[in-house]
Amino acid sequence: MKDFIQKIRNIWHHEELRKKIGYTLLLLLVFRIGSFIVLPGVDSTKLDTGDQGGLVGFLGLFTGGAFSRASIFALGVMPYISASIIVQLLGLAVPSITKMQREGESGRKKINQYTRYLTILMVLVQAPGYIAQYIPDNARPDDFVWTVGTVIIMIASTLFVMWMGEKITDKGIGNGVSLLIMIGILSDIPRGFYAEATTQSMFFFLIEMASLIIVIGATVAIVQAVRRIPVQMARLNAGSAGYLPQGEGARSYIPLRVNSAGVMPIIFAQAIMFVPLYLQNIESFQDNAVLAELTNVQGVGYNALLFVMIVLFTFFYTAIVINPNQMADELKRNGNFVPGVKPGKETADFIDRVLSNITLPGGIFVALIAILPALMMEIGLTKTQLFAQFFGGTSLLITVGVLLDLLQQIESHLLSRHYDGLMKSGRLRGRTAAATPGVAG
Secondary structure (H helix, E strand, O other): OHHHHHHHHHHHHOHHHHHHHHHHHHHHHHHHHHOOOEOOOOOHHHOOOOOOOHHHHHHHHHOOOOOOOOEOOOOOOHHHHHHHHHHHHHHHHOHHHHHHHOOOHHHHHHHHHHHHHHHHHHHHHHHHHHHHHHOOHHHOOOOHHHHHHHHHHHHHHHHHHHHHHHHHHHHOOOOHHHHHHHHHHHOOHHHHHHHHHOOOOHHHHHHHHHHHHHHHHHHHHHHHOEEEEEEEOOEEOOOOOOEEOOOOOOEEEEEEEOOOOOOHHHHHHHHHOOHHHHHOOOHHHOOOHHHHHHOOOOOHHHHHHHHHHHHHHHHHHHHHHOOHHHHHHHHHHOOOEOOOOOOOHHHHHHHHHHHHHHHHHHHHHHHHHHHHHHHHHHHOOOOOHHHHHHOOHHHHHHHHHHHHHHHHHHHHHHHHHHHHHHHHHHHHHHHHHHHOOOOOO
């Protein structure tokens, strides 16, 4: 407890970090307030805001209930995520986008601009379906002008949510889009725990909570697990202009995370799984048995497809964020090497092989955690779906991953302040020594 209080004090006394956290909390508060603002013309008393299953329940979970409340933020960041997935997939097939991905900061800005345009198109497709399917006829005006105006409002609000996510990433702390999703998930935790506690005996509920702690611990372990590749650093001779081959250099390592992709495969896979839900809005698909199975979060078809997609997206996103060829080139350029492996292509192949070996079990574990709520509901370990969503599944993986990333960024800021203090002290001692010859010892 004493360490926790000291950490809070350190954060408070770090002016830059304090401002970043304050800025982030302010935008998250704006997002939460917006999730309660109902679309103009909608009668909120006639909306079904109770617990809903299927993919609709997941959309409500990701938006903090804004989806079921017909809020201006009803679609949340899902159109933006869907657009990001499409752009990244196009990067594998369209040479011009692939070239942008390799252009560094300038290429990233161009891709972000295209993603914003595509987000508008996604809202144009999703908003009319949402209005027709999930806002009851007796709760909204039957007017074409109202529908057009509402779609425009949803486009503007989605772009505003996207802007908030980008601003949190740039000027706040943590990944903005992930934080917006997480805050929606956390907002339903008290209600989920209360619902489960009132339907279970206290003894069984305590057993569930103990099991939940174990699952959280396992999730934290897999998120933080690292495979270290040893690296022999070339020795730097203080009297030479470069690296010399003689002597034994320092030992270091390349840290490769077992789950390098983080929560993105979960978000990507879940966004793709919304497609059957949208197809069901089309009259010709409403009685399709396959789509019905794919929109049932308790069904075998839905969970099997989700499992496979998470594993595939884990490999896909890991390949995007980690480039073995680039790592091998950097090692060779700096005169470093992996012991027992030739520099260049053989080093790249070795890193790629190690990465594949750890990505597969990491992806399988993440996928198992993602379908755990459905398994628990199927065998009767949990009584309410709302509570089961926190017991593993997408909610837990996103929350754990985002919180760990947030804590690491806070720790990095605190360490940077510590190093700044040391550097300032060193410069001060240097100036004092220079001004007082003979005292520098």
